[in-house]
Amino acid sequence: MAENILEMKNIIKEFPGVKALNNVNFSVEKGEIHALVGENGAGKSTLMKVLSGVHPFGSYEGDIIIGGEVKAFNGIKDSEESKVAIIYQELALVKEMNIVENIFLGNEIKKHGIINWNEAINKTKKVLAEVGLKDNPLSKIVNLGIGKQQLIEIAKAISKNIDILILDEPTAALTESESDNLLIIIKELRNKGVSCVYISHKLNEVIDVADTITVLRDGQTITSFANDETINEEKIISLMVGRELTTRFPRVEHTPGDVVLEVNNLNVYSEEITDKKIINNVSFKARKGEIVGISGLMGAGRTEMAMSLFGAYGSNVSGKVKLDGAEFKIKGPRESIEKGLCYLSEDRKANGLVLMMDIKENISLASLEKVCKNMMINSNEEMKVANEYVKKLLIKTPSIEQNVNNLSGGNQQKVVLAKWLLAGPKVLILDEPTRGIDVGAKFEIYNIMNELVKAGVSIIMISSELPEVLGMSDRILVMNNGEIKAELGYKDVSQEKVMHYATGGK
Amino acid sequence: MIGQIKTAVKNNIRQYTMIIALISIMIIFTILTGGTFMTSRNLSNLFIQTSYIAILASGIVWVIVAGHIDLSIGSVVGFTGAIAAILQVNFHMNTVFALFITLLVGVLIGLWQGYWVAYRNVPAFIVTLAGMMVFKGTLLGVTNGATIAPLNPSFKAIGNGYIPNIGNTGIHLTTLLIGIAAIVIYNFVEIKKRNERVNYQFEVLSMPLQIVKMSAVSIAIALFFSIMVMYKGMPWSIVIVIIVALIYSFITYKTPFGRHVYAIGGNTEAAKLSGINIKQRNLLIFVSMGVLGALGGAIYAARLNAASAQAGNGLELEVIASAIIGGTSTLGGEGTIIGAIIGALVMATLNNGMSLMDVQPTWQYIVKGMILLLAVWVDISTRKGK
Numbered sequence: 001m002a003e004n005i006l007e008m009k010n011i012i013k014e015f016p017g018v019k020a021l022n023n024v025n026f027s028v029e030k031g032e033i034h035a036l037v038g039e040n041g042a043g044k045s046t047l048m049k050v051l052s053g054v055h056p057f058g059s060y061e062g063d064i065i066i067g068g069e070v071k072a073f074n075g076i077k078d079s080e081e082s083k084v085a086i087i088y089q090e091l092a093l094v095k096e097m098n099i100v101e102n103i104f105l106g107n108e109i110k111k112h113g114i115i116n117w118n119e120a121i122n123k124t125k126k127v128l129a130e131v132g133l134k135d136n137p138l139s140k141i142v143n144l145g146i147g148k149q150q151l152i153e154i155a156k157a158i159s160k161n162i163d164i165l166i167l168d169e170p171t172a173a174l175t176e177s178e179s180d181n182l183l184i185i186i187k188e189l190r191n192k193g194v195s196c197v198y199i200s201h202k203l204n205e206v207i208d209v210a211d212t213i214t215v216l217r218d219g220q221t222i223t224s225f226a227n228d229e230t231i232n233e234e235k236i237i238s239l240m241v242g243r244e245l246t247t248r249f250p251r252v253e254h255t256p257g258d259v260v261l262e263v264n265n266l267n268v269y270s271e272e273i274t275d276k277k278i279i280n281n282v283s284f285k286a287r288k289g290e291i292v293g294i295s296g297l298m299g300a301g302r303t304e305m306a307m308s309l310f311g312a313y314g315s316n317v318s319g320k321v322k323l324d325g326a327e328f329k330i331k332g333p334r335e336s337i338e339k340g341l342c343y344l345s346e347d348r349k350a351n352g353l354v355l356m357m358d359i360k361e362n363i364s365l366a367s368l369e370k371v372c373k374n375m376m377i378n379s380n381e382e383m384k385v386a387n388e389y390v391k392k393l394l395i396k397t398p399s400i401e402q403n404v405n406n407l408s409g410g411n412q413q414k415v416v417l418a419k420w421l422l423a424g425p426k427v428l429i430l431d432e433p434t435r436g437i438d439v440g441a442k443f444e445i446y447n448i449m450n451e452l453v454k455a456g457v458s459i460i461m462i463s464s465e466l467p468e469v470l471g472m473s474d475r476i477l478v479m480n481n482g483e484i485k486a487e488l489g490y491k492d493v494s495q496e497k498v499m500h501y502a503t504g505g506k
Numbered sequence: 507m508i509g510q511i512k513t514a515v516k517n518n519i520r521q522y523t524m525i526i527a528l529i530s531i532m533i534i535f536t537i538l539t540g541g542t543f544m545t546s547r548n549l550s551n552l553f554i555q556t557s558y559i560a561i562l563a564s565g566i567v568w569v570i571v572a573g574h575i576d577l578s579i580g581s582v583v584g585f586t587g588a589i590a591a592i593l594q595v596n597f598h599m600n601t602v603f604a605l606f607i608t609l610l611v612g613v614l615i616g617l618w619q620g621y622w623v624a625y626r627n628v629p630a631f632i633v634t635l636a637g638m639m640v641f642k643g644t645l646l647g648v649t650n651g652a653t654i655a656p657l658n659p660s661f662k663a664i665g666n667g668y669i670p671n672i673g674n675t676g677i678h679l680t681t682l683l684i685g686i687a688a689i690v691i692y693n694f695v696e697i698k699k700r701n702e703r704v705n706y707q708f709e710v711l712s713m714p715l716q717i718v719k720m721s722a723v724s725i726a727i728a729l730f731f732s733i734m735v736m737y738k739g740m741p742w743s744i745v746i747v748i749i750v751a752l753i754y755s756f757i758t759y760k761t762p763f764g765r766h767v768y769a770i771g772g773n774t775e776a777a778k779l780s781g782i783n784i785k786q787r788n789l790l791i792f793v794s795m796g797v798l799g800a801l802g803g804a805i806y807a808a809r810l811n812a813a814s815a816q817a818g819n820g821l822e823l824e825v826i827a828s829a830i831i832g833g834t835s836t837l838g839g840e841g842t843i844i845g846a847i848i849g850a851l852v853m854a855t856l857n858n859g860m861s862l863m864d865v866q867p868t869w870q871y872i873v874k875g876m877i878l879l880l881a882v883w884v885d886i887s888t889r890k891g892k
Contacts, residue, residue: 354772
């Protein structure tokens with residue numbers, strides 16, 4: 001058995017009112033990929049923040065032992081000196097700077113206080129090669145895709161000669177092929193002796209890449225085990241949530257009614273480059289009481305299609321849209337909401353929530369007139385309505401006056417969902433409704449979707465997770481390059497079939 | 507019950523720290539000036555000195571909360587004050603009409619700046635920096651560099667006058683009656699709110715706590731009015747400040763518009779996708795600022811009983827500082843009208859107290875600058891703890 005390069009012993013971390021970590025033990029061997037899994041709020045990120053010094057020494061109990069030595073980190077600088085690097089879900093690159101500047105940011109190669117760019121560029125080329133990139137070191141980050149940016153973060157870590165690399169949800173925003181590439185690179189790093197701590201909700205990746213898996217639940221280490229043939233997703237999930245999930249998708253037979261949304265020949269041009277066509281002749285129908293899934297790879301135009309229907313994206317939008325039998329002129333979000341077309345955005349923090357507002361204010365934001373009397377907000381009515389949704393959607397919070405900033409991802413998503421439910425939609429477009437939230441909350445959101453459909457709402461669900469699209473939709477539209485390539489019923493569909501069309505197959 | 511006190515303190519911690527800071531500064535000046543500061547005469551003057559800053563600070567709260575800034579306030583105050591003066595001196599217009607047209611000019615200024623910010627996407631910093639220069643130019647143009655005076659006596663009263671006394675006694679009876687009415691109305695509204703909450707079966711303060719809260723606020727109102735009762739009565743400018751504060755607080759908390767302002771500052775993208783008409787909202791925010799700028803300009807001119815080319819110079823910095831000391835976040839999304847008014851009182855108290863102590867302007871500026879820095883630092887560090 002290889003030596004433990006890292007040991008975290010009996011870590012306890014308390015926040016006011018919550019014990020985020022309760023006696024966690026976690027150890028990583030040299031040269032292994034160690035996956036850390038658990039529901040949101042299980043304590044994964046907190047544990048990694050303790051390890052990287054974001055939560056400084058003294059603010060937690062327990063010991064961090066690296067290479068046999070007890071460490072006391074007071075910041076990221078300290079942990080980096082002990083050759084630990086962390087890469088967050090939200091990338092921390094300076095967009096307007098080039099690759100070299102980013103890689104050596106705060107760590108510049110200098111002689112007498114002056115930066116030696118030539119050496120920096122040479123070193124950058126070397127580390128870029130290690131992550132399989134051939135880009136010009138002087139390209140600006142803005143001009144690179146999100147997948148490449150992720151690799152540059154890793155290159156930056158490698159340039160510091162680290163022993164332990166922590167990756168927090170590295171593939172959340174990546175396409176399938178980008179993810180595959182990333183996993184290969186992580187494996188290569190392991191073979192060179194770097195230990196990786198890999199945090200991910202994508203269990204298929206975890207099973208693919210990990211040597212060891214540790215499961216956290218409610219701030220405690222549940223178990224640590226070697227990843228061998230006997231391990232499968234269902235098994236890990238049951239450990240994460242502490243209960244056997246019989247089905248991951250609560251498939252309910254829907255009985256679709258009349259067509260409520262009819263889109264004919266929708267054409268949309270890019271907002272930034274106005275002669276670039278983003279959506280090309282898209283036509284489809286959505287019925288009352290059904291879930292239409294929209295699948296496709298990143299950049300296929302799914303979000304742009306939905307947002308342009310909602311009136312929040314695109315230039316030169318043309319096409320005929322009918323909502324509930326009447327012609328629907330795309331004007332803007334206000335008019336769409338009033339007519340019963342709502343859009344839940346894919347990035348809840350950036351586009352969905354006002355983080356510094358509380359739960360009730362976020363829920364009422366899109367339909368304030370519903371809690372108004374004589375043009376005035378009736379705060380009691382607002383609280384009543386918000387309380388109803390908190391109960392109905394099982395939002396876990398001590399009070400509706402809690403800032404949404406303090407909620408977990410799953411509960412935040414439910415707040416956005418509540419906002420749109422209060423608006424009373426006929427057609428509800430959900431863009432990545434379960435991205436980055438834990439299995440339990442996902443399941444609850446699926447149940448809510450089924451209830452809505454039963455009540456006659458038409459749901460259009462955009463999702464990058466194939467099992468989700470396959471598990472929840474009645475019909476699946478596959479998009480590629482701004483067009484709808486196929487429409488598939490859920491009974492005769494397979495992941496392979498969807499991928500075939502999504503990658504442009506005929 | 508202790509739990510309730512705890513949550514009440516926690517939810518309003520920022521308001522409380524501001525009030526405590528204000529009171530401590532007042533106590534310090536009372537000691538340093540040997541009691542001169544705490545006389546009703548001085549405090550009454552202090553309120554008048556605060557008035558136009560308080561009005562302007564109330565106006566800039568929405569601007570800053572929505573993520574903008576207004577650097578043109580000083581120039582707008584000077585320019586609109588000059589308009590008010592010219593209408594009276596050169597055109598012999600009566601006070602009501604002159605005031606009306608001045609406010610209308612404020613609306614136009616707001617429409618102009620708001621248009622560029624909202625519909626032409628020019629950052630407010632640039633638009634209002636340009637406005638600062640433009641309106642300084644128009645001010646010079648309309649005044650020809652000269653001082654325009656004197657103003658109508660009734661106009662002057664907006665800045666310096668007091669409401670008429672219906673009694674002939676030594677105390678100011680009208681002010682006393684208004685004070686009593688204010689206390690009655692406050693308690694009535696508070697009880698009504700409590701009953702409504704009970705009807706909705708929400709948690710309410712326990713009865714003893716409710717009584718403590720109502721008594722405390724009633725005493726505060728009584729103290730505030732007694733200062734004015736004991737001097738010359740309630741100044742017109744304070745009447746205006748109170749009306750502005752009530753209207754603006756009402757709009758902020760009770761109307762969709764107010765909520766939208768905070769949503770735009772908190773997350774513009776989420777606000778847009780929630781169907782909020784951001785452009786129109788931004789335009790209205792600047793129109794509101796224009797109107798209050800003109801109102802501030804009128805009071806400013808009335809106080810000086812003149813308009814001059816120098817009027818309002820650098821005022822925007824004092825106004826922005828007041829709002830920020832009062833808890834308005836420079837990042838947008840957070841801030842209150844009452845906080846801004848308390849912030850204005852802090853600034854005015856510093857001015858007043860240091861003047862009483864004969865502190866040189868050199869030190870006055872340095873002290874005010876350091877207090878601003880300190881206030882924001884305290885705010886940031888307490889917020890981190892949450």
